[in-house]
Amino acid sequence: MNPQSMLSSLVAFPSVVGTPNGALIDYVRDYLAMHDVASVVIGGPEGDRFNLFATIGPAAVPGYILSGHVDVVPGNEPAWRGDPFRLRTVGDRLVARGAVDMKGFVAAVLSAVPDLVAMRLERPIHIALSYDEEAGCRGVPHLIEKLPTLCAPPLGCIVGEPTGLVPVLRHKGKASLRIVAKGRAGHSSRPDLGENAIHALLPVLGLIAREAERQREAGPTDAHFLPPYSTIQVGTIAGGEALNIIPDAASAEVEARAIAGVDPLALLEPALAAVAGDEALSAEVVARYPGLSLAGDHPLARLAGELSGHAPLAAVSFGTEAGLFQAAGIPSIVCGPGDIARAHKPEEYITVAELMAARDMVLRLGLRLGAGLPAVRSAAAQ
Structure with a gap:
């Protein structure tokens, strides 16, 4: 199957983040089975969402993971000029929700499977597909936990988020909280008879703002990033029904x-400690994933540069699942087709040339592993 046809099949599954994805995973599993590639489906605690892991080549030999998520953000924007879950060709653009973020990379990898199988790889290529990345990388930890039972320790992982096929060495980590305050409603003329939930939020929100300023002024820095320090912000606040009603509930989201x-x-942690000390407040960790940092002279960086034809980029501002693979001891890098600026927007697209270039990169990895060339060893092995 050519990559355009595979992309058309993948985007037809409306695998919106936080919704079931079993039909898409079944499709991929059946496709792989047609080419005698076995796969393992790894469910999450939700019960209706699944990861998939497949190996081409000898699983007992260290190889490389090609990783992508199959969830997408909703396609509800009115500016779409057609069904967002039906691939359209507009000039050289392939338009659909998920075309660039990141079913394009997944389509490039899957379309290369018959060729990879024919190469009789001496070191394996693993395909790792995850769910709910868009909700804070919730699915892939369940896959990573199972990896020791599925394959030899991998030499590296390439996460195919859209980077213009330029290998990316670093990205920031992220954690987000939802803080909820409970109060007691009443008329605003008698605040002594009620409890204002919005007011209850204010001390912890002030603490968050002060910590953000402290990070800017005195926190550790890394010049590879813009800005070069860790950031904290209150992104949303909700609460209250009318100006003359004491709000009995309020919430804020913080990242x-x-x-x-x-x-x-x-x-x-300072915010969490403040919440723990106030019975009117509660907090939930919504998402959490670590940053990525790979040295520019790491063997995986050199390999990705050779495969992609581009010198590695120091850092990007968005986050990926690569930090989680790295935290599990697997050297990781981000390198995939298309431009992240097109993601999460109506008329999202990837070009035919970008899709083909990603497929060619995958095939070059296969040729390297199938031709008996020396494998790139991890830094720990050198």
Whole structure:
């Protein structure tokens, strides 16, 4: 199957983040089975969402993971000029929800499967597909947990988020909280008879703002990033029904984005401690994933540069699942087709040339592993 046809099949599954994806995973599993590639489906605690892991080549030999998520953001924007879950060709553009983020990379990998099988790889290529990445990388940890039972320790992982096929060495980590305050409603003329939930939020929100300023002024820095320090912000606040009603409920969503080497959840610990000390407040960790940091002279960086034809880029501002693979001891890099600026927008697209270039990159990896060339060893093995 050519990559355009595979992409058309994949985007036809409306695998919106937070919704069931079993039909898409079944489709991929059946496709792989047609080419005598076995796969393992790894469910999450939700019960209706699944990861998939497949190996081409000898699983007992260290190889490389090609990783992508199959969930997409909703396609409800009115500016779509057609069904977002039906691939359209507009000039050289392939338009659909998920075309660039990131079913394009997945389509490139899957379309290359028959050729990879024919190469009789001496070192394996693993395909890792995950769910609910868009909700804070919720699915892939369940896959990573199973990896020791599925294959030899991998030499590296390429996460195919859209980077213009330029290998990316670093990204920030992220943690997010939802803080909820409970009060007691009443008329605003008698605040002594009620409890204002919005007011209950204010001390912890002020603490968050002060910590954000402290990180800017005195926190550790990494010049590879813009800005070069860890950031914290209150992104949303909700509460209240009318000006003359004491609000009985309020909530705020907070995120921290941490430079590599800093635990993003640790940046929110002061807020969590304040919440724990106030019976009117509660907090839920919504998402958490670590940053990525790979040295420019790491063997995986050199390999990705050779495969993609591009010199590695120091850092990007968005986050990926690569940090989670790295935290599990697997050297990781981000390198995929298309431009992240097109993601999460109506008329999302990838070009035919970008899709084909990604497929060619996958085939070059296969040729390297199938031709008996020396494998790139991890830094720990050197």
